[in-house]
Structure formats: C-alpha cells, structure tokens
Amino acid sequence: MEHKNDKVTASMARPGEETDIGSADELLGSLGYTPELSRNRSTLQVAFMSFVLASIPYGLATTLYYPLVGGGPVDIIWGWVAVSLIIICVAASLGEITSVYPTAGGVYYQTWMLSPPKWRHIAAWTCGWLYVVGNITITLAVNFGTALFLVACVNVFETAEGEGVLAGETYEVFLIFLGLTLLCNAVSSLGNRWLPILDTFAIFWTFAGVIAIMVCVLAIAKNGRRDASFVFTHFEASSGWTPGWSFMIGLLHAAYATSSTGMIISMCEEVRAPATQVPKAMVITVCINTVAGLMFMLPLVFVLPEISDLVALSSGQPVPTIIKSAVGSSGGAFGLLIPLIVLAMICGIGCTTAASRAIWAFARDGAVPGSKLWRKVNTKLDVPLNAMMLSMVVQIILGVIYFGSTAAFNAFSGVGVITLTAAYAVPIAVSLLDGRKTVKTGSFYLGKIGTFANIISIGWSLLVIPLFCMPSVIPVEAATMNYASVVFFAFTAISIAWYVAWGRKHYAGPPT
Template identity: 25%
Template sequence: MDSGEKRLNELGYKQELRREMTLFKSLAITFSTVTMFAGIPLYGPSLLYAGPASLVWGWVVVSFFTWFIGIAMAEICSSFPTTGSLYFWAAHLAGPTWGPLASWCCAWLETIGLIAGIGTMAYSSSQVLQIIILLCTGTNKGGGYLASPGVFLGMYVFFTMIWAILNTFALQVIAFIDMISIIWQLIGGSVLIVLLPLVALSTQPASFVFGHFELASESTGISSKPYAIILSVLFSHFSLLGYDTAAHITEETKGADKNGPISILASIFIVSLYGWMYVLVLTFSIQNFDYLYDVNNETGGAYVPAQILYDAFHGRYHNSIGAIIFLVVIWGSFFFGGLSSTTSAARVVYALSRDDGFPFSSIWRKIHPKHKVPANAVWLCATICIIMGLPIIKVNVVFTAIISICTIGWVGSYGVPIFARLVMAEKNFKAGPFYLGKASKPVCFVAFLWICYTCSVFLLPNLYPIEWKNFNYAPVALAVCLTVIMLWWILDARKWFKGPVRNIGSDQNGKV
C-alpha cells in the first residue's frame, strides 16, 4: 500500500479520491497557486510608499520568515497527509478538548482565504488583460480601449467560470495544465529577467535600487517612515502565499507523507528566488520614476509593471510588441494561479463538508461519479467568488479588500495548527518522514509570531485621509464573517461539530 494511503487509513479515512499525482505534478499545482507574479499588482503601490529600498529588502525579510512557516507546515503535513489538511491538523494537534473549536476556526479561516484567493487571481487576470487590450489598441495616449467597470466585471466572472469548468474534469487535466504552468512561468520569467535590463536604454544605479528611500506623502497621505515601510512590504507578504496547496491534494498524491512536504518547501524556494530577481529586474529597468504614476502615460498610470515594460521596449524598438508578449506571460501566471486556487479551495470545502461542517454538506461532499472530483464544491467556490467581486461595478478598492481578506484568512489558517503544534506535548505527536525534532518548537514559535504580524498589517488603512473611495473594508468584512462564524459555533455548532469524522474504523458516533 502507498505510504500516504496507509497513513490516511490510520487517521480514519478510506481512499476515495484517485491517488495518481506524482511529486512533479504536486509541485506544479502548488507552484501554480503561489505563482511567480502573484504580487505584481501591488508592486506599483508598494514602490510608491517608501521607494525601492524597502520593497527590495522587504522581499528578503518576508522570504526569510516564510521559510519558518513552510518548514513548520511541512513537518505537520508529513504526519497528517489528508485533504482536510490545515483544519484536520488543528483538530488532532489541539487535542480532544480544544480540537473541535480549533478545527472550526481553522476550517473557516482557510475557506474564506482560499475563495478570496480565487478572486485575487480573477481580478489580476482581468487587470493584465485590460492593459494588454489597451496597448494593442493604441495605448492610453493613442486612444486605446480601456475596459469599463462593467466589462472588467465581465472578465472577472468569465475567468472564474472557466476555472470552475476545468476543475469539473479529472484532476489529471488540472495537473497537465499546471505542468505547462510551471514551464511557462520558469521559462517566461527567466527570459524576462535576462532580457528586460538588456532592452532598457538605461538602468537605475545599484544605490537607487538597494539604498533609495523616499516617502510619497502627497500621493499616499502617509508621512510616517515606519508605517510607509510596513505598507511597502505588503507586496511580499501576498506574493509568498499558497504553498499549502500541496497539503490539500495529499490524498491524490503518491507518497504524500514525503512528497507533500517536498512540494511545500520547493515552491517556497522557487518563488522566493525568482520573485526577488523579478523585483530587482523591474526596479533596475525603471526609466522615469515619476512618469510611472502619471495618469496620462501609455497605461493610464493603472499598472506600473506594464509601464516599465512599455518604456523599455518602446524606447528600444519604438513599438510595444515586446511589452505585450511579457504581459501575456504575466497574465498566464495569473490564469494558472486561479485554476490551481480553485482546485485548492474546492478540496477544503469538500473535506469540511465530508465532516458535516458546512451548510448543506451532503451536496458539497458529493464526488463526480466519472472524474472523481468534488464538482459541486468547485461551483460553490466559484459562485461565492463571483458574488465577492460584484462591487467592482461601483467601488475602486475591491482588489485591496479581496487581497486583505485572502491573506488574513489564508495565513490565519496556517497559524491555528502551528500554534497547536507549538503547545502540544511532544510525546503526543506522531512524526512522519519529515521531522524537525528539537527544532520544532522554536520554528513554530517564530512562524506563529510572523503569522500574527502578517494578519495585523493587512488590516491597516492604505491611504490617508480615509475616505469611502480608498477605505479598506477588509476589517469590516472579516469582522462580520468571523462574528457570524463564532456565533454559529456558540449557539449551535459546538453541540454537533466534533472535528474530522472517520469513514473507516469509526466508533458508533463516527467521530475521531
């Protein structure tokens, strides 16, 4: 028997999903969820807050602490290779007394974060496609077409539905597409990293990239240097997110107790390295810093990375073809990321429904009879994502809010099992092939503190003075969601939700 399936049986679950994913396929799906260019929409605002130095070095700092989270999660994943992943880990690590509450909180944070993650990819895909169309039709200066809010929303919905349709087929289809994704991003990203500085007519000096710090108080309303630095690093926080996808597909991965941790750590390594190189290349290739944000420039001041690409290629070749090609590469990474995010979100909804923790669980835990995928859960996630994006038609800060909700929910769900692992007695932990030994507690402690910090900074206002048009409504949305979830727990769910439910070797109540 496969080692992952054997461990799954020990935990009380029978093998229902097809276990046919190799290490490379698992890594491909995980890497596609993280995506090399995930945080690029935040590059412009982050650069504006405090200049290039805080952005460049902020990536290094965030990458360093992300490794603590990844290593802590890899150890737990090796011990608990289940589709329920984070909330399943929380239930077992927190023990019989606190397990149900820990599992409940983790499951809902994870669900909120993952579904919002689909929204971030749909928005980012639409945003890049909007700029591609603008450059193809003549640029902002030349009368090019810039999509209206209604058309933009239509793109958002279209991408979400395409990902849902593709996820309705067998996971092997997604795995094949994501193998294309990892090749697409690595080759495309590598070419961009090498080519962009060579094409640019001039490059910024190293002193500017690594040492220039400048507040943009007139644009952001922020005059505090520490506050500006914190906001400039949000780009890195969001970029290094999603590596838990490997855990969500462990029941479909061969040797998941070994390959799950490898996929988690390998995806962090690739994105940490390539992402930083991409940040450096973009920043070195800036031609005119102030012109990047001019609403009358070729991209309408709407997408700073696109303007950097345009300035470089148009300056050298007097056309925008090169910029468009590389924007297609970036768009592809978002498309693949949305596809994988949908895969991951649906698995969490399915696993939670399998344990009767989701409203109308009997519907969402159904498996497609032919393709063996949770098709109903896929379409539920897509529907919620579309509803979340409807304010695009009227409000300009939707993307900021969705990113904040995504990051807080997603990273917050990491914190629950890691904290439980930190406080549990070592003798109660059944180690898998990847085991930290005495280093486990210090690693989990640093990881948990960093998670708390990350969740806090995404609740902060992004611009001053605070007005309706720039209001970060993520704290309000999260407060409403979490209040409903906790009231549901106190008034009802605590009476029947006991955490993961065994489907083999169960007692008469079917509980673990």
C-alpha cells in the first residue's frame, strides 16, 4: 500500500530525486517491506543528521571527566584520535553491509540476512535487542547528560558565598531531564517534516560555536596557557587504576561521543538513495567529527586548570569550569556555553528520532512484546508515534535510577556504548566469517581495506564490553559504582525471557 506522503514527496522531488525514491522503494520491496515513511532526506541531510546524532562538541563536553581522571591530556587528545580511527573502521564496515541491505531494521536485519539459516533466528534476535537497547539508553544518556550539563552551566554564576545559584538537587536534575525528554519527543513527533532543516542548521551552529570557544579561550586565557608538551605528552592518572588500564577506562569519553555512528542506519527508509547515501554519510561524518573534536578540545587543554580540582567537582562537569577560568567572567562563560546547550537539545531530538525507528523496525517483525501496537505508523505525523512513546517511557523509568545513585549517567552511557558497539559487531563478524561474499555485491565494497576494517571493528567490540562495565575510579563505593552491568543484565534477562516465552515458537524473523 502506497503511503500518502510518498506521493507528496515524489511530486515535490526533482526528476533525478524521484528516480532515486522509486528505486529505493523497489529495493525495500525486494527486501520484504512495504514503504510506510516518506523519503525526505538528501545525501547532505542524512550526513547532517549523522553529525547531529554524534554532536561531537556536546558529547565530548559532558563526558570530559572520564579522560581527565583516566589520564589527563594524553587521554583526552590521543584517546580521541585512537578511538576515531577505530570508529572509521566501524563506519566503513557497516557501510559495506548497508549498501546491500538498506532498511530501518539496520544491523538487526543485516544479521538475519547474512547468518546461516540454522543460526539466524537467535543471531538476529540477539543483535536486534542489543541495537534497540543501545538506541534507547544512548538517547537517555544524551538527555540525562544535558540535564547535568545545564545545571553546571547555570552554576558558572555564583552566590555571595561562592556557591552555584542552582543547588542541583537530585529531584531538580530529574525534573530537568524529564522536561528535556518530553521536549525532544514533542519536536521529533510533531515536527518531523522540518527535522532535516534543523539538522542543517545544527552543523553550521556547531562550527560557529566551536570557533567562538577556540578564539575566546585562547585569546583571553586569563590564567595563562599550557605549553605544547603538557597538551600532547602529559599523563596524569587520578583513577586509582594502573596507568595503562586507567587510560583505557578514560576512552569512554571518545567511545560515547562516537557510539551513535550506526544509528543513522535506522533512517534508511526516509532517505532517497539509502544504498549509497547512508554508507557515505557514516564514513564522512566520522572524519568531520574527528576534526571538530580536536578543534574543540585542544583549546580547552591549552587553558586547563589543575586536573585535581576538575576531577573533584561535585557536578562531574568540568567544561563550564574550564571555560569560566579561561575567560574570567560568568556571563562570558555562559555565553560561550549556549552553543553547546542548544546542540545538546538538537542531539536529543536526533537520537529520539533514530531510537523510535529502531524500535518500530524491530516491532514490525514481532520481536518486541506488544508488537502490534508499536509497529503502527501515525500517518498524519508520518512517524512511528507509538514506538516513540514506548522509548520515552522506558527512558523515564530508567532515569529514576538517579535517585538511588548519582553515578546513573555512567551506567546509561556505558550501557549505550556497550550494546550499540556489540550490535554493530554482530553483522560485521557474520559477514567476515562468511568470507565477505555478500558485501562484494554492494556499491560500497572496499576489498582488502574492508577486511582490515572488519577485524579492527570486532576487536574493538570485544574490548568495549568488559572495559565500560568497570568503575571509573577505585576504591569503589555505592555512589561511584558503575551500574552499566546491572542495566545490561536486566535488558538481557528481558530479551531471553521473551524469547523463551514467545520468540522460540513464534518469531519468524524479517521477511525474505
């Protein structure tokens, strides 16, 4: 059945674009699905959305505590470069497979198609749950991180006693998180047709904000500047772990900021030529993000205050303090932080959109409890509204963990990174074990380079799972415990229970 918005999109498209849309819908039909969402994104627009999902200056700002405590400047700069190079391999590997199977089911559908018939049910089920949980928890981490960051930004203004003007009590942080979550869902659901414009605005806004921060903190540098030796070679571990492992723990900073790389695959059914556009967008975006991340972090490290003071901040958000120290003014610091706050909200909207598509795609194959409800598309809004609301409710329920532990953000970001990275690795591993026969038929086949990228991607996934279940500092207390493993286990238990209760008898997998 043709979706009414497909007609509108086709009538507004140029002849070449209309051909792309028709070809993409034919390819989707050959993969077993009926087009239900309008294809309203061009190559640039899908690249911009991929950039927004990462929102590198914001993602790096909210998690800067981890490399500071893990190893200082060396962890911040070289950890970012190392992880970015690895993620380019992940993006290239996923791009090869996506050029063959461009559906909203993403890595879940790809795993099904690439796996041997004997193992495809359990392999696709496992990958699908990892992907869906990753989308939900990384969206939760973004909105929760924004709440914590916003409190720290407001507190660049201080009372006469030298304390922040906003107490940042647990309930206050939760209410801010709740408001941000509701706002992101409202914009994503009600303004879907304008989201490509918002994504386009975001990329220009980002670079304007980064340039403003670079110029101001380096030009003013009220407390002086560090030398290049400090910025590029100084290692200072404050975590309590041995130096090498401490450095590795600090990589959560870079891994969190790049974990959204494969989330853009869930938008394949809203892109005009997904088989070529999405793979290119993933790889190009990681390269752009690498440069943007260095542009943002290098100036901050050059004006870095004492690391011991930054890791001792109760807010866990050192960036507002760094910028305020550099410019010497609360008002000036807050002005420079505004671009990051706005970008954080846009990132939340983008992640909300991608997460809803991932749930919807998984539900339409019957793999989520209550699938008949979650797989419905709201034709007036042109979005899978029910799936979006399910994602929102789960995020809010998980957000309550913050009342029990202020380390909740660590758990959310850790689980998001673990599950998404593992989900990305499953189809890559299956493809590699099959001799990469299928990807040779795609338009993004990379030959021996692709094989090398596959090996790096799988190795990274094997490292990430135990690494980001570790607490960031030792000795461990209840307040500093990393609950990522607990949340990960809870979702795993739900997945296994649903498979035993329903999936092993009724789950038929994607149409083939």
